[in-house]
Amino acid sequence: MNFISTRGNVGKIGFIDTVLMGLANDGGLLIPEKIPQISEEKLQSMSKLSYQDLAFEIISSYVDGEIPDQELKDLIEKSYGTFRHSEITPVKKIRDNMYVLELFHGPTFAFKDIALQFLGNLYSYVSKKTGETIHILGATSGDTGASAIEGVRGKEGIRICILHPFGKVSQVQELQMTTVHDENVLNLAIKGTFDDGQRMIKELFVDVDYKNKYHLRAINSINFVRILAQTVYYFYAYFQVAKETGKKQVNFSVPTGNFGDIFAGYLAKKMGLPVGKLIVATNENNILEGFVQKGVYRPGEFRSTYSPSMDIQVASNFERYLYYLLDENPAAVSAKMDQFKSEGKIAVNEEQLCQVQEDFAAHGVAGDECLETISKYYDETGYLLDPHTACGVAAYETSNDPKEVCVTLATAHPAKFNESIERCGIEQTFPQQIKELFEKQKYMEVVEADKASIVDNLEKLFSYSVK
Numbered sequence: 001m002n003f004i005s006t007r008g009n010v011g012k013i014g015f016i017d018t019v020l021m022g023l024a025n026d027g028g029l030l031i032p033e034k035i036p037q038i039s040e041e042k043l044q045s046m047s048k049l050s051y052q053d054l055a056f057e058i059i060s061s062y063v064d065g066e067i068p069d070q071e072l073k074d075l076i077e078k079s080y081g082t083f084r085h086s087e088i089t090p091v092k093k094i095r096d097n098m099y100v101l102e103l104f105h106g107p108t109f110a111f112k113d114i115a116l117q118f119l120g121n122l123y124s125y126v127s128k129k130t131g132e133t134i135h136i137l138g139a140t141s142g143d144t145g146a147s148a149i150e151g152v153r154g155k156e157g158i159r160i161c162i163l164h165p166f167g168k169v170s171q172v173q174e175l176q177m178t179t180v181h182d183e184n185v186l187n188l189a190i191k192g193t194f195d196d197g198q199r200m201i202k203e204l205f206v207d208v209d210y211k212n213k214y215h216l217r218a219i220n221s222i223n224f225v226r227i228l229a230q231t232v233y234y235f236y237a238y239f240q241v242a243k244e245t246g247k248k249q250v251n252f253s254v255p256t257g258n259f260g261d262i263f264a265g266y267l268a269k270k271m272g273l274p275v276g277k278l279i280v281a282t283n284e285n286n287i288l289e290g291f292v293q294k295g296v297y298r299p300g301e302f303r304s305t306y307s308p309s310m311d312i313q314v315a316s317n318f319e320r321y322l323y324y325l326l327d328e329n330p331a332a333v334s335a336k337m338d339q340f341k342s343e344g345k346i347a348v349n350e351e352q353l354c355q356v357q358e359d360f361a362a363h364g365v366a367g368d369e370c371l372e373t374i375s376k377y378y379d380e381t382g383y384l385l386d387p388h389t390a391c392g393v394a395a396y397e398t399s400n401d402p403k404e405v406c407v408t409l410a411t412a413h414p415a416k417f418n419e420s421i422e423r424c425g426i427e428q429t430f431p432q433q434i435k436e437l438f439e440k441q442k443y444m445e446v447v448e449a450d451k452a453s454i455v456d457n458l459e460k461l462f463s464y465s466v467k
């Protein structure tokens with residue numbers, strides 16, 4: 001198994017080098033040279049596996065022997081041993097033809113734990129094997145940060161710095177990130193947006209000398225492992241729902257920000273899973289809706305919404321989809337990304353737009369629509385949706401053919417976003433782990449959103465081990 005860059009200027013590399021490189025050294029994103037194909041027969045045999053065994057089947061086809069099978073199995077067991085539900089990602093029926101896939105039973109109550117528990121353990125494994133210290137640098141809209149910190153806190157050989165937009169994350173998200181008092185963790189609250197954080201991090205990662213000097217590693221979904229680990233639950237949910245409904249094809253509605261989670265669904269489909277429509281659910285930061293409807297991808301004005309983890313304008317993983325849309329032609333991807341840099345937009349032609357609309361439907365959910373969806377489902381079904389999941393459900397309502405079955409990804413627990421739940425006049429009880437956070441002290445530095453102040457702080461955190 002080889003991995004290549006969407007922009008074509010990185011030599012073929014293996015799985016572990018792909019994990020370590022994160023962002024491709026040519027500024028593109030890493031993808032498998034060939035996507036492993038799963039036959040119908042194989043799907044049949046996979047349909048009865050536990051989550052962990054399924055994860056092993058899927059992940060091992062990309063690892064391709066670089067990690068011995070037993071060690072990979074141990075990494076997977078350890079990663080999902082921290083989850084509170086025995087099924088890891090259980091599926092719940094809400095109505096006829098309507099299911100939610102609960103992805104929030106990990107340590108920080110959001111779906112990011114599924115990939116980041118695994119990635120944290122993988123970094124630890126690599127660090128032990130190679131003796132190399134690993135310095136993780138990431139930007140977060142709230143959930144990735146908490147989850148990545150939880151994945152590596154206290155782990156030897158790893159230090160982590162997370163940038164979050166100051167005052168733009170929920171109270172519980174901020175507490176989860178900043179009440180960790182381990183020496184290897186640094187929280188920088190930037191006076192800016194998630195997009196500012198992500199842009200600065202990309203600038204640092206693109207500087208290959210700097211990246212190598214500090215062994216900088218990525219935990220954002222620019223890292224292919226994030227995507228890979230997230231394909232597993234599409235398979236898991238498909239098997240449960242196909243069994244229960246007798247349907248051969250399942251649609252998914254996915255709350256989307258950086259296009260990572262939904263790209264995992266696209267990859268699962270490319271591997272052979274009978275996924276029907278993938279519904280892109282966004283909030284008022286609805287660039288992707290515009291793209292699916294008009295074929296023009298153009299970030300605009302940043303909006304703060306009830307679903308802050310999706311307050312993203314520039315969707316990093318969009319480039320991975322673009323690669324497949326442009327017939328796997330790296331020169332064409334590079335040209336489009338150059339156009340994006342100079343003109344601030346990407347446009348595709350009629351024929352490509354038809355393909356986009358075959359792959360995806362999309363709906364940008366307005367603020368009041370999000371809250372109304374939470375209230376409506378709470379009243380009618382007793383199920384409490386978090387505001388991100390509510391965007392997914394609202395998009396399911398506008399975009400799913402009622403004859404077809406749809407699974408909405410429940411990306412977070414409602415307790416993480418009580419500010420939005422309260423606006424619906426709903427009182428919820430917090431899980432114990434979240435209640436405890438309010439008693440703890442916060443550790444973070446508030447900094448300007450400029451590269452120089454980030455670099456300054458990184459030097460302090462990382463210099464101890466760099467010669």
Ligand SMILES: *Cc1c(COP(=O)(O)O)cnc(C)c1O
Binds near residue numbers: 143255260309412
């Ligand atoms: C990160 C996040 C999303 C968006 O996922 P992407 O992979 O960035 O598209 C949606 N909901 C929640 C709760 C999240 O934390």
